[in-house]
Amino acid sequence: MRTRLLGIGGVLAVIGAAFFGLFVVPADLNQGDAQRIMYVHVASAWIAYMSFGVTALAGIAYLWLRDLRLDAVALAGAEVGVLFTAFTIWGGMMWGRPVWGVYWQWEDPRLTTTALLLALYLGYLLLRRLSEDPARRATRAAIVGLIAAVDIPIVHFSVIWWRGLHQGPTIGSPDKLLHPSAPLQFVAALLLMLGAFTLVWGYLMIRRYQLARIEWQIEEHGRVGRISAARRASLAAHTAPAGTSQAAPVQESTP
Amino acid sequence: MSQLARHATVALAIARKDALAELRGRHASGSTLFFAALVLLLFGFALGPDSRRLTDAAPGLLWLAIVFGGLLTVARLHQLEAEDGAFEQLALYPVDRRALFAGKALAASGAMLVLGGVLLPVVAILYALPIAAAWLALAVTVVLGAIGFAAVGTAYAALTVRMRAREVMLPLLMLPIVAPLLLAAVKATTAALTGDPFGELGSWLQLLAGFDVVMLVVGAGTYGFLLEE
Numbered sequence: 001m002r003t004r005l006l007g008i009g010g011v012l013a014v015i016g017a018a019f020f021g022l023f024v025v026p027a028d029l030n031q032g033d034a035q036r037i038m039y040v041h042v043a044s045a046w047i048a049y050m051s052f053g054v055t056a057l058a059g060i061a062y063l064w065l066r067d068l069r070l071d072a073v074a075l076a077g078a079e080v081g082v083l084f085t086a087f088t089i090w091g092g093m094m095w096g097r098p099v100w101g102v103y104w105q106w107e108d109p110r111l112t113t114t115a116l117l118l119a120l121y122l123g124y125l126l127l128r129r130l131s132e133d134p135a136r137r138a139t140r141a142a143i144v145g146l147i148a149a150v151d152i153p154i155v156h157f158s159v160i161w162w163r164g165l166h167q168g169p170t171i172g173s174p175d176k177l178l179h180p181s182a183p184l185q186f187v188a189a190l191l192l193m194l195g196a197f198t199l200v201w202g203y204l205m206i207r208r209y210q211l212a213r214i215e216w217q218i219e220e221h222g223r224v225g226r227i228s229a230a231r232r233a234s235l236a237a238h239t240a241p242a243g244t245s246q247a248a249p250v251q252e253s254t255p
Numbered sequence: 256m257s258q259l260a261r262h263a264t265v266a267l268a269i270a271r272k273d274a275l276a277e278l279r280g281r282h283a284s285g286s287t288l289f290f291a292a293l294v295l296l297l298f299g300f301a302l303g304p305d306s307r308r309l310t311d312a313a314p315g316l317l318w319l320a321i322v323f324g325g326l327l328t329v330a331r332l333h334q335l336e337a338e339d340g341a342f343e344q345l346a347l348y349p350v351d352r353r354a355l356f357a358g359k360a361l362a363a364s365g366a367m368l369v370l371g372g373v374l375l376p377v378v379a380i381l382y383a384l385p386i387a388a389a390w391l392a393l394a395v396t397v398v399l400g401a402i403g404f405a406a407v408g409t410a411y412a413a414l415t416v417r418m419r420a421r422e423v424m425l426p427l428l429m430l431p432i433v434a435p436l437l438l439a440a441v442k443a444t445t446a447a448l449t450g451d452p453f454g455e456l457g458s459w460l461q462l463l464a465g466f467d468v469v470m471l472v473v474g475a476g477t478y479g480f481l482l483e484e
Contacts, residue, residue: 063480119431126427130420140414143477144428147410150469151432158435158462162442 003206010199017192025185034098036189041091043193044084045114047201051081052121054205056149059142071138072212073205074145078124080204084197085118109159116155120148134216262354269345269358273332274365283331284366291324291370292377299381306383313382314444318437320374321367321400326426328366329408332359333416342416345482352479356409360474363405371397384448392447392456399463400440406470407432413481439463 021039028035055077062070092111093103105111124144131137277284298316302309336342345355375393379386386393411429415421443459446452 063477116431116434123424123428123431127415127418127424130418130424139480143410143414143480146477147407147432147470147473150473151435154435154462154466154469158438161458161462162438 003203003210006199006206007203010196010201010203013196013199014193017189017196020192021189025189031099034095037091037095039189039193040197041088041095042190043197044091045088045110046194047197048081048084048088048114048117051077051084051201051205052117052145052149052152053077055081055121055124055145059145062138062142066135068134068138068216069213071134071141072209072216074138074141075128075212076205076208078121078128078141078145079208080201082118082121082125083204084201085114085121089114089118109156109162112159113152113156117152120151124148134219262351262357265348265350265354266357266361269355270361270365273335273359273362276335277366283327284369287324287327287331288370288373290327291320291374294320294323295374295377295381309382310384313378313384314448315441316382317374317378317444318400318440320378321371321440322404322430322433322437324370324374325367325404325408326429328370329363329405329412330416330421330425332363332366332409333412337416342482352482353475355482356475356478359413359478360402360405360409360471363409364402367401367405367408368398371401386448389447389450392451393444395460396440396443396447396463399460399467400436403436403463403467403470404433406467406474407436410470410474410477410481413478436463436466439466 017039021036025036027033055074058070058074058077062068062074089111092114096105096111097103124141127144128137128141131140295316298312298320299309302312333342336345348355375386375397378384407429411425411432415424415428418424439459439462443456443463446456446459
C-alpha cells in the first residue's frame with residue numbers, strides 16, 4: 001500500500017513538475033521551448049547514473065555476502081537504469097534536432113558516453129536472461145556490472161579528450177543552458193523534476209525487486225501466493241543464500 | 256621463494272602451457288590471422304579505391320581488425336580449457352586465483368601481440384602507411400592495446416565460456432567495454448603516423464596504460480569468482 005502511494009505520489013509530482021517547467025518558467029531566449037526538454041533530459045540522466053551505481057554496489061555486495069536479494073536489487077537498478085538511459089537519449093535527440101539541426105552529434109561527449117552506457121547495460125540484461133542458475137547468474141551479473149561501472153569514467157574521459165584534444169568545442173555546452181537572466185527558476189524546474197523522477201524511480205525499484213522475488217518463487221516452486229507454514233519453512237531454506245547447509249536436502253525433496 | 260615470485264612462476268607456467276598447446280596443435284591461430292587480414296582487405300572494398308581516404312582511415316581499420324580477431328583469440332583460450340574439462344582442474348589448483356588470471360591474461364596478451372604484429376605490416380602494405388618511421392610509438396601502442404584487450408577478454412571469456420550463446424555474448428559484452436581502448440589506440444596510432452603534430456601521443460598512451468591497469472586489477476580480483484561458479 002505504501003509502495004502504491006509512492007507510485008501515485010511520483011506520478012502526481014511528475015505532472016506538477018511538468019506543469020511548472022512548461023507553463024511557469026519562461027522559455028529560453030536562444031533555444032525557445034526546446035530548452036524545456038532539458039528538465040526531463042538532465043533529470044533522467046542523473047537518475048540513470050544513480051541506478052547503475054546501485055547495480056554496481058549491489059553486485060559487489062552480492063560477491064561479498066552471497067545473498068540473492070542483493071542480486072534482485074542489482075537487477076532492478078539495471079532495468080530501471082536502462083529505461084531512464086533510453087529516455088535520456090530520446091530526450092537528447094528531440095532536443096538536438098531543433099537546436100543542433102541533427103539528432104546525433106558525434107562531438108558531444110555526453111551523447112556518445114550515454115549511448116555506450118545503454119549498450120553496456122543492455123548486454124548486462126541479456127547476460128542475465130541467458131543464465132539459468134540463480135547463483136551463477138548473480139555472480140556473472142555482478143562482475144559484468146562491476147566492469148561496466150569502472151569502464152564508464154574511462155569512456156567519459158576518452159570521449160572528452162577525443163573531441164577536446166583535436167579541436168575546440170563547436171557547440172554550446174549544455175551547462176550554459178541555465179540562462180543567466182532567469183537562473184533560479186530554471187534550476188528550480190530541474191530540481192523539481194529530479195525530485196519527482198526520484199519518487200518514480202523508488203517506486204519502480206521496489207516493484208522490480210518484488211517482482212524478482214516472485215520470479216524466484218515461480219522458478220523454484222512453480223507457484224506464488226499463500227503457502228502453508230511447512231512450505232514456508234522449506235521455501236525459506238531454499239531462498240537462503242547459496243552455500244548454507246540446509247539447501248542440499250531440501251533440493252532433493254522437490255519434484 | 257617470495258609470494259610474488261611464486262605467483263609469477265604459476266602465471267608463466269600457465270601461459271607456457273597455452274603457448275605450447277597452440278604451437279603444437281595450431282588450433283586456430285592461423286585462421287584467426289587470416290580472418291583479421293581478410294577484414295582489412297574487405298574494408299578496402301567497403302571504402303572504395305580512393306587511396307588518400309584509405310590511408311586516413313587505416314589506423315581505425317587496423318584496430319577494428321585487431322578487435323575482431325582478438326574476440327576470436329580470447330574466446331579460444333578459454334574454450335580449449337572448457338572442452339577438455341580442464342577448467343575445473345585449473346580451479347582446483349591450490350594457487351592464488353590472481354596468478355591464474357595473470358597466466359591466462361599473459362597468454363592472451365601474447366596472442367594479441369602476434370595478431371597486432373602481423374596486422375601492422377599488412378595494413379602498411381594495403382593502405383600505404385609509413386610504419387617504419389614511427390615503429391617505437393606504434394610498438395608501444397600495440398603492446399598497451401594488446402594487454403588491455405587481453406585483460407578484459409580473459410575475464411569475459413571465462414564468464415561466457417559456459418553459456419549457451421557464448422559466441423554472441425562475448426562480443427556483445429566486450430565491444431562496449433573496449434570502446435575507450437579502441438578510441439585511444441586509434442588516436443595514438445594516428446598521432447604516431449603523422450609525427451604527432453598536436454603532442455597528444457603521450458596522453459593517449461597514458462589513457463591506454465590506465466585502462467590496462469584498471470582492467471588488470473578488476474580482472475584479477477574477480478577471476479576467482481568465475482572459476483568457482
